[in-house]
Amino acid sequence: MIIVKVGGSVFSDKKGKPENFEGATVRSIAREISKFYPRKSFIVVHGGGSFGHPEAKKYGIREGLPEDWKTANFRRIGFTETHQAMLRANARFIEEFVRENLPAFSVSTSSVFITENGEVAYGDLEVVERLLELRFIPVLFGDVSVDLAKGIDILSGDQIITYLAKMLEPEKVVFLMDVDGVYDGKPGEGSLVQSLARDEIDSLLERLRCTASGTDVTGGICNKLEEAKKIAEHSEVWFVNGKVPGRLSGAIRGDGFGTRIV
Amino acid sequence: MIIVKVGGSVFSDKKGKPENFEGATVRSIAREISKFYPRKSFIVVHGGGSFGHPEAKKYGIREGLPEDWKTANFRRIGFTETHQAMLRANARFIEEFVRENLPAFSVSTSSVFITENGEVAYGDLEVVERLLELRFIPVLFGDVSVDLAKGIDILSGDQIITYLAKMLEPEKVVFLMDVDGVYDGKPGEGSLVQSLARDEIDSLLERLRCTASGTDVTGGICNKLEEAKKIAEHSEVWFVNGKVPGRLSGAIRGDGFGTRIV
Numbered sequence: 001m002i003i004v005k006v007g008g009s010v011f012s013d014k015k016g017k018p019e020n021f022e023g024a025t026v027r028s029i030a031r032e033i034s035k036f037y038p039r040k041s042f043i044v045v046h047g048g049g050s051f052g053h054p055e056a057k058k059y060g061i062r063e064g065l066p067e068d069w070k071t072a073n074f075r076r077i078g079f080t081e082t083h084q085a086m087l088r089a090n091a092r093f094i095e096e097f098v099r100e101n102l103p104a105f106s107v108s109t110s111s112v113f114i115t116e117n118g119e120v121a122y123g124d125l126e127v128v129e130r131l132l133e134l135r136f137i138p139v140l141f142g143d144v145s146v147d148l149a150k151g152i153d154i155l156s157g158d159q160i161i162t163y164l165a166k167m168l169e170p171e172k173v174v175f176l177m178d179v180d181g182v183y184d185g186k187p188g189e190g191s192l193v194q195s196l197a198r199d200e201i202d203s204l205l206e207r208l209r210c211t212a213s214g215t216d217v218t219g220g221i222c223n224k225l226e227e228a229k230k231i232a233e234h235s236e237v238w239f240v241n242g243k244v245p246g247r248l249s250g251a252i253r254g255d256g257f258g259t260r261i262v
Numbered sequence: 263m264i265i266v267k268v269g270g271s272v273f274s275d276k277k278g279k280p281e282n283f284e285g286a287t288v289r290s291i292a293r294e295i296s297k298f299y300p301r302k303s304f305i306v307v308h309g310g311g312s313f314g315h316p317e318a319k320k321y322g323i324r325e326g327l328p329e330d331w332k333t334a335n336f337r338r339i340g341f342t343e344t345h346q347a348m349l350r351a352n353a354r355f356i357e358e359f360v361r362e363n364l365p366a367f368s369v370s371t372s373s374v375f376i377t378e379n380g381e382v383a384y385g386d387l388e389v390v391e392r393l394l395e396l397r398f399i400p401v402l403f404g405d406v407s408v409d410l411a412k413g414i415d416i417l418s419g420d421q422i423i424t425y426l427a428k429m430l431e432p433e434k435v436v437f438l439m440d441v442d443g444v445y446d447g448k449p450g451e452g453s454l455v456q457s458l459a460r461d462e463i464d465s466l467l468e469r470l471r472c473t474a475s476g477t478d479v480t481g482g483i484c485n486k487l488e489e490a491k492k493i494a495e496h497s498e499v500w501f502v503n504g505k506v507p508g509r510l511s512g513a514i515r516g517d518g519f520g521t522r523i524v
Contacts, residue, residue: 073365078398105338108369108370124374
């Protein structure tokens with residue numbers, strides 16, 4: 001089984017209009033997956049892009065539920081609005097996959113995961129595992145979450161993948177990004193790291209000054225590398241450009257262009 | 263806690279255009295609930311109406327997944343299309359509830375329930391229970407389901423409610439219909455049954471000739487009465503007209519017009 005993460009910036013321009021969606025890019029990703037399905041099985045997880053992030057910020061979801069009833073209810077409404085925005089992104093994914101005749105099936109992240117300070121505390125994978133057995137392609141997404149510590153929080157696609165990798169031991173995890181992989185420095189400036197051993201991640205994190213938090217509500221490359229370090233215990237990890245046709249296929253085959261963590 | 267079932271025929275005309283939705287009716291239901299929230303807590307479950315049923319029929323979802331790959335994949339696609347249609351109905355519900363400032367939160371039925379021949383075999387209510395604690399209004403819906411016997415099947419809103427009632431012991435379950443309640447005979451011909459003891463249900467089922475299956479994919483009044491019999495072990499049950507403003511409030515207060523099962 002292969003887990004494919006489609007980063008928000010791959011299918012959507014976070015700085016563009018609300019809920020903009022690059023259908024052609026997602027369709028091309030679906031087409032690459034269809035070349036390997038059903039010989040290989042897949043789980044797809046996508047991020048928020050221009051869908052989830054504006055609402056999550058506007059309502060301050062990450063701050064949790066306060067005591068004050070009025071603020072709490074404002075945030076409850078925001079929680080539900082953020083989920084609905086993510087469902088709209090997800091519906092577009094399902095649509096593009098179905099066009100390629102792939103039985104992608106929407107699994108609502110917030111219906112199956114509970115977090116504690118944004119990290120998975122509990123996740124019921126019964127349905128996901130059975131969907132895989134029945135040859136569906138479960139599609140999950142970064143979403144809001146019921147949180148044991150704060151009442152509510154955000155669960156990022158990357159966190160979901162770390163949990164899925166630990167529980168389901170996939171053959172491979174492929175992160176699709178809008179750059180060619182992981183850079184030793186700023187993308188476009190530093191050089192692309194084509195191969196990275198798991199125990200070299202810490203020193204790269206230091207060179208990238210990954211001590212502070214990332215740039216969006218769910219974190220950027222620093223968070224991704226932190227998660228990749230955990231995932232690499234269970235699975236091969238690839239970071240490839242999701243906007244360039246063929247790169248995903250290369251990662252699935254194992255001879256592709258991007259960053260491979262072994 | 264009160265469970266409100268909104269029948270498909272209350273918010274949608276099954277014989278009308280695909281995916282027709284009576285927003286005003288749902289908004290009026292939300293407005294009635296808002297008079298009791300947050301003093302009382304609620305779970306809402308809605309049916310398919312003109313959303314789920316056409317797809318479920320077209321693809322023959324209830325027949326399960328066959329051996330033959332081509333037919334199986336056609337049905338897999340239908341499974342995902344049916345769920346997406348139900349999510350569109352659900353999104354309209356959430357929208358109307360949010361307009362009334364109610365924090366209704368979508369829980370994907372197919373993400374948390376597994377059936378065996380269409381009856382709940384497994385349901386993870388962890389998220390639903392925590393949502394209730396946090397004062398959300400979980401909104402579930404009749405949906406497709408992974409099925410232990412047939413691979414895939416349909417899980418009706420009524421079945422979900424029976425399971426929720428058994429597990430969560432609500433104070434009351436209110437079924438909203440497009441008629442005034444349960445009739446001793448054909449609606450409009452027989453007389454309305456205003457009060458029905460649980461042990462009188464069997465003889466009513468006989469008089470209604472409820473031996474064959476119902477009229478839609480998830481069954482009509484016969485199925486409802488069968489489920490009501492089970493639910494009445496745990497909770498008071500009401501059947502009231504969801505299209506007449508005030509009837510839901512009457513059932514919640516306990517002095518309303520409709521059928522009460524005690």
